[in-house]
Amino acid sequence: MARIYSTSKSTLALRNRKRFLLSQLKILPDFLRASLVERFSRCGKANCRCHHGGDKHGPFHYLTQCLAVGKINKFLLKTPSQQQSAQEGIEHYRQFQEQVEELSQINAELLRRGEPLSGE
Ligand SMILES: [Zn+2]
Numbered sequence: 001m002a003r004i005y006s007t008s009k010s011t012l013a014l015r016n017r018k019r020f021l022l023s024q025l026k027i028l029p030d031f032l033r034a035s036l037v038e039r040f041s042r043c044g045k046a047n048c049r050c051h052h053g054g055d056k057h058g059p060f061h062y063l064t065q066c067l068a069v070g071k072i073n074k075f076l077l078k079t080p081s082q083q084q085s086a087q088e089g090i091e092h093y094r095q096f097q098e099q100v101e102e103l104s105q106i107n108a109e110l111l112r113r114g115e116p117l118s119g120e
Pocket of ligand 1 (some may be wrong): 043057113
């Protein structure tokens with residue numbers, strides 16, 4: 001689901017917004033299309049508190065990446081540095097996606113108005 005951007009502006013305003021978006025768009029080397037999940041779990045020791053009503057172990061941080069329907073890449077992020085890198089990469093990717101989505105909605109509106117999409 002995409003966020004819906006306002007495209008009810010004047011054609012000039014849409015073109016200005018488009019120029020601004022294009023100037024902001026940047027491919028960053030850490031782009032990561034993924035999600036982070038936190039899990040608490042029980043360990044393998046039968047006599048541990050986690051099997052007797054005590055707190056489970058964790059949180060453990062996992063990265064998940066949906067590659068296709070039913071095909072998910074998932075692994076444990078062991079270090080805080082990995083977790084931080086994942087968070088940043090995901091956020092950068094999300095921002096990029098939003099900018100591209102807004103650009104796409106502006107282009108659709110310009111097309112609807114019979115305006116050219118490339119050039120100024
Ligand atoms: Zn345990």
